[in-house]
Amino acid sequence: MTQSSLSTRDNPDVTVARDWVSTLAKYREPNQPRSWFELGATIVPFIALWALAWMSLSVSYWLAFAVSVLNAAFLLRLFAIQHDCGHGAFFTNRTVSDWVGRGLGVLTLTPYDVWRRTHSSHHNSSGNLDKRGMGDIHTLTVAEYRALTPMNRLLYRLYRHPITLFGFGPGYLFLFQNRLPLGLTHIPKFWVSAMVTNLAILAALGAVYYFGGLMPVLLIFLPSTLIAAAAGVWLFYVQHQFEETQWDPDQDWQLHEAALHGSSHYILPSVLQWFTANIGIHHVHHLYSRIPFYRLTEVLRDHDELANSNQMTIRESLANARLHLWDENHRRLLSFAEARALYG
Numbered sequence: 001m002t003q004s005s006l007s008t009r010d011n012p013d014v015t016v017a018r019d020w021v022s023t024l025a026k027y028r029e030p031n032q033p034r035s036w037f038e039l040g041a042t043i044v045p046f047i048a049l050w051a052l053a054w055m056s057l058s059v060s061y062w063l064a065f066a067v068s069v070l071n072a073a074f075l076l077r078l079f080a081i082q083h084d085c086g087h088g089a090f091f092t093n094r095t096v097s098d099w100v101g102r103g104l105g106v107l108t109l110t111p112y113d114v115w116r117r118t119h120s121s122h123h124n125s126s127g128n129l130d131k132r133g134m135g136d137i138h139t140l141t142v143a144e145y146r147a148l149t150p151m152n153r154l155l156y157r158l159y160r161h162p163i164t165l166f167g168f169g170p171g172y173l174f175l176f177q178n179r180l181p182l183g184l185t186h187i188p189k190f191w192v193s194a195m196v197t198n199l200a201i202l203a204a205l206g207a208v209y210y211f212g213g214l215m216p217v218l219l220i221f222l223p224s225t226l227i228a229a230a231a232g233v234w235l236f237y238v239q240h241q242f243e244e245t246q247w248d249p250d251q252d253w254q255l256h257e258a259a260l261h262g263s264s265h266y267i268l269p270s271v272l273q274w275f276t277a278n279i280g281i282h283h284v285h286h287l288y289s290r291i292p293f294y295r296l297t298e299v300l301r302d303h304d305e306l307a308n309s310n311q312m313t314i315r316e317s318l319a320n321a322r323l324h325l326w327d328e329n330h331r332r333l334l335s336f337a338e339a340r341a342l343y344g
Helices: 016-029 032-056 061-086 094-108 112-125 142-146 148-160 161-177 188-212 215-240 253-259 270-273 282-286 292-304 314-320 334-342
Strands: 325-326 332-334
Touching: 016 253, 016 292, 032 292, 061 094, 061 270, 061 292, 094 112, 094 188, 094 270, 112 188, 112 314, 142 334, 148 161, 148 253, 148 325, 161 215, 188 215, 188 282, 215 334, 253 282, 282 334, 325 334, 332 334
Parallel strands: none
Antiparallel strands: 325 332
16 A cells, blocks of 8 residues: 555544544435435446347357446446445335345345345454454464464465455355355344345246346356456455454454454546445445445545545555465564565
């Protein structure tokens, strides 16, 4: 990260993290017409591009594939809207939020109620070394890694490799892992969420196959799904996996400190910011998750301190993909090579 984006925890003049909560509360109310507009401006093009790609199959398989690649961006944005529904941030009526989220979950292959529960765990424990394991990317400390057997070190390195995290991993997560309420299998309502979503997905794909055969599944459904999944996992990764992030043991962990200092502010071009629904303003989102995504820019406009905090460029985010271990002594993420150089 650049010097201007250094963590605010090192500056004694900035607002204490927990004090932001009352300041940000005034941004929490969604604008109902705006929310419906944002939903329509995303799902209508998504359906239209699906139809265009289907019609393109009779002209060129490559053309259909290209349209489906473009549609991945709208699918990613639908997931971001589902994300806001899960936080109760998109509509004032929680029931409406939940049912819109469940419907979108069929398109994003994500059982809404299961995801909402695991994502809540992520928000409630992000940066807590003693509460890792649900809704986050598995991250070991240097000491934990050094204590592993050679085989387990290899497995961890394979897991953290970019080809796994952003290649095979997203497809496995959305196509297979999401079919079961892993981590919540002891609670019946999450089985209902997963199984009903699975049945709806199966019915939709069955209809696609019945009317169009295998090609719409292979050249429209799969490309848009896999690309959107990879982009989503990448965004989730860079939001918390950067050199100056913050991790603490439970006795030292503070919710708002971890939210502000352990989440990045990902600077994206305006087009990408629209398709990602401002999720790059992640430090503000973690400080107050009830703020609708379209109001996050208002926060930055009104508060320069947050606008200039934890900034990360695209170039810097690419470099962060090589960081894999949390160094509790130096309080930063290290690459395997850096850890070896420091600790042998």
